[in-house]
Amino acid sequence: MKILKKIAGWWKIKDIESGQTDWNQPDKQEGIINSIPGEDTPKELYNGDGPADIMDEAINKITKEYQKAWNRDPEPEEIKAVFNFCFNGWKRR
Known part of the structure; x- marks a missing residue:
């Protein structure tokens, strides 16, 4: 029997x-707050530990x-500007 716990992984944004x-997302199984690939619809917007770790x-x-x-450290606006610069280029591919 596979035991799932309240651990992060993927979550609906x-x-x-x-x-x-x-x-407010209803639990799929008792004790589960995260989304499960293959069980939850891929049509929602999700975030996850893996992508967050990569961005960090x-x-x-x-x-x-x-x-x-x-x-000095970058200002938050500079971090967002770097992301937007790269993301906008990625969108045009």
Whole structure:
């Protein structure tokens, strides 16, 4: 018997701005708050630990570049601008 716990993994996004969990999502199984690939519809918007970890690594690398060049951490607006610059290029592919 496979035991599932209240662990993160993938979750339905409450709103795009925060990327946080939609806590109002009905549990699929007792004790489960996250979304399960293959069980939940792929038509919803999801966030997950894997993508968040990758983005965290990218932000840390960007921060090091700003520290090296400007001797300071980037402002939040600069991080968003870097993301938007790259994302807009990705969308045009």
